[in-house]
Amino acid sequence: MLMIRRIAILACLTGALALAAPKKAMIIDGRNNHDWQATTPVLKQILEETGLFTVDVVTAPPDNESLASFSPNFAGYDVIVLNYNDFGPKNAGDWPGKTQLAFEKYVREGGGVVSFHAADNAFPKWVEFNKIIGLGGWAGRNEKDGPYIRWRDGKVVRDDSPGRGGSHGPRHEFVVEIREPNHPITKGLPLKWKHAMDELYDRLRGPAERLTLLGTAFSAIEMKGTGEHEPILFTIEYGKGRVFHTTLGHDVPAMKCVGFIVTMQRGTEWAATGKVTQKIPADFPTADTVSVRP
Numbered sequence: 001m002l003m004i005r006r007i008a009i010l011a012c013l014t015g016a017l018a019l020a021a022p023k024k025a026m027i028i029d030g031r032n033n034h035d036w037q038a039t040t041p042v043l044k045q046i047l048e049e050t051g052l053f054t055v056d057v058v059t060a061p062p063d064n065e066s067l068a069s070f071s072p073n074f075a076g077y078d079v080i081v082l083n084y085n086d087f088g089p090k091n092a093g094d095w096p097g098k099t100q101l102a103f104e105k106y107v108r109e110g111g112g113v114v115s116f117h118a119a120d121n122a123f124p125k126w127v128e129f130n131k132i133i134g135l136g137g138w139a140g141r142n143e144k145d146g147p148y149i150r151w152r153d154g155k156v157v158r159d160d161s162p163g164r165g166g167s168h169g170p171r172h173e174f175v176v177e178i179r180e181p182n183h184p185i186t187k188g189l190p191l192k193w194k195h196a197m198d199e200l201y202d203r204l205r206g207p208a209e210r211l212t213l214l215g216t217a218f219s220a221i222e223m224k225g226t227g228e229h230e231p232i233l234f235t236i237e238y239g240k241g242r243v244f245h246t247t248l249g250h251d252v253p254a255m256k257c258v259g260f261i262v263t264m265q266r267g268t269e270w271a272a273t274g275k276v277t278q279k280i281p282a283d284f285p286t287a288d289t290v291s292v293r294p
């Protein structure tokens, strides 16, 4: 009897430990036309404060050094957070072929990916990468890279009209509107919330296969935008892998927005596990009021 009870207690403990075991996240940085030295520590803190993740940072060699030996151990992680693009001063180019293949395999076999802000500027010519991120901008992207994704008359529209891929007007506060309230990432969020001052990406283009549009923001003409509801938060399925794409987070002040923090935390959990266990905090912004943390 005692033995059985001990086994039962052990089983319970093991179960609890398994539930509590943090997921492994890797942030990739080192090259970016944004201040990755400042934003990576903020991303790391945002993920760690959930208690759900351990976070390692993998920093690629700088622009003036070769990427030949750049070979992160993707397979050892549950989710890869991309704070990286090759859009820097020297535009030094793609990851080595075997690293690209390892990344594709990691996602195809069920790995999670988060594309953070300017990560979607990266790798315009890497076909599978663009399928993984769904939409991208700049670096010569145009109609050859895929449609624009717009929200018109209550539904997602694929717009093949010619034009540039990627733009934004001056930074400003804008309202994010949730278009898919039943997805684990967005479930329970206010349907409209005001985001702190940030870039509002517009005119992104890409293959946009198996894309679920979670949130949009209206890109006003008077703010040098498009007059369209532009995709801001979305997911992509690639093989068995899950990708969360946020265009938000140009700089540290934008990342202090509780809307940014919470969607990043929830999106990363979903990419890693397919579920979201976090509650919506009381300081989440409303439709009229921005909410930032110190």
Ligand code: ZN
Residues within 6 Å of the ligand: 034, 117, 118, 199, 249, 250, 251
């Ligand atoms: Zn930016």
